[in-house]
Amino acid sequence: MTEHAVAGGLRLALTTLTVARLRGPEHLDRPTAGWAMRFAPLVGLGLALVLAGVLTVVDELTTGPALLACTLTLAVHALLTRGLHLDGLADVADGLGIYSSPERARQIMKQPDVGALGLAAVVLVLAVQAAALLACVAAGRGVTAILVAVVTARVAVTAACSVGVPAASSDGLGAMVAGTVPRRVAPLWAVAVVLAGGLLAGADRAPVWLPALAVLLGLATAWLLLRHTVRRFGGMSGDVLGALVETTTAVVLVVLALDL
Numbered sequence: 001m002t003e004h005a006v007a008g009g010l011r012l013a014l015t016t017l018t019v020a021r022l023r024g025p026e027h028l029d030r031p032t033a034g035w036a037m038r039f040a041p042l043v044g045l046g047l048a049l050v051l052a053g054v055l056t057v058v059d060e061l062t063t064g065p066a067l068l069a070c071t072l073t074l075a076v077h078a079l080l081t082r083g084l085h086l087d088g089l090a091d092v093a094d095g096l097g098i099y100s101s102p103e104r105a106r107q108i109m110k111q112p113d114v115g116a117l118g119l120a121a122v123v124l125v126l127a128v129q130a131a132a133l134l135a136c137v138a139a140g141r142g143v144t145a146i147l148v149a150v151v152t153a154r155v156a157v158t159a160a161c162s163v164g165v166p167a168a169s170s171d172g173l174g175a176m177v178a179g180t181v182p183r184r185v186a187p188l189w190a191v192a193v194v195l196a197g198g199l200l201a202g203a204d205r206a207p208v209w210l211p212a213l214a215v216l217l218g219l220a221t222a223w224l225l226l227r228h229t230v231r232r233f234g235g236m237s238g239d240v241l242g243a244l245v246e247t248t249t250a251v252v253l254v255v256l257a258l259d260l
Contacts, residue, residue: 009035016173017043017154019082034180037161041189044154048147051077055133055142066137070130073146081245088242089125090118092229095239102234106168109239125250132253141256144200148211149218149252151193153245156222159186160244165226166235173238190215207260214255218248 004027012028013036014020054076058069078086091109097117098105108115114122136145158181167178197211222244229240 008032012036013039040154044151048150070133085242085245088239091239092243093121094118132257135257145256148197153248156248168235168237218252
């Protein structure tokens with residue numbers, strides 16, 4: 001481990017996963033990329049704190065149900081991530097809709113236009129996220145939901161870059177980050193999110209075990225989606241990482257919205 005790889009990895013994580021305008025790493029190599037993916041949940045925490053602030057402030061300033069606050073929070077989420085995760089979700093949906101070879105599916109995903117299936121996936125996932133977040137706010141656990149969902153989604157990114165997960169092609173983000181993270185890193189992040197989520201839920205008078213269930217089901221869904229995309233595309237890619245973020249976010253929010 002070198003100091004430049006760790007510092008460069010943090011800068012790479014910020015510039016890749018957010019709109020932060022920072023100087024990129026001096027050495028862009030796989031060790032640096034590996035550290036960037038290790039830091040993904042930490043970057044997610046920074047995003048989640050901003051989004052929790054947006055949700056709280058807008059909800060306080062508006063009347064009636066918190067639909068506007070939830071919608072604006074998700075809009076800020078898209079802006080802060082440059083819409084890359086939504087773009088990845090659309091591309092993956094279009095690729096999965098083609099029952100052909102992995103090469104043909106990857107060609108479809110690289111096309112600049114968005115197909116009907118990709119558009120539907122984005123609209124439906126955002127609708128689910130908004131509805132679930134609205135239910136969480138109504139139950140008094142909106143901030144907890146945002147924090148747990150956004151960070152867990154980045155844990156899914158870390159897990160997807162673990163050793164043993166192949167890249168779909170020899171170029172692009174997937175090739176740079178695939179297999180760069182030790183397998184123990186993602187479970188450690190998951191445990192940290194579960195513990196923090198339990199503390200937050202207790203403060204919100206919600207079941208302290210509910211965040212653990214949300215993290216478990218969110219990461220299980222991400223794992224199933226990752227396995228399916230690796231089988232269909234021949235490996236994972238940057239688009240797959242984006243799809244994992246949006247899908248995991250939706251699942252976690254839905255679980256935290258349950259009246260259990």
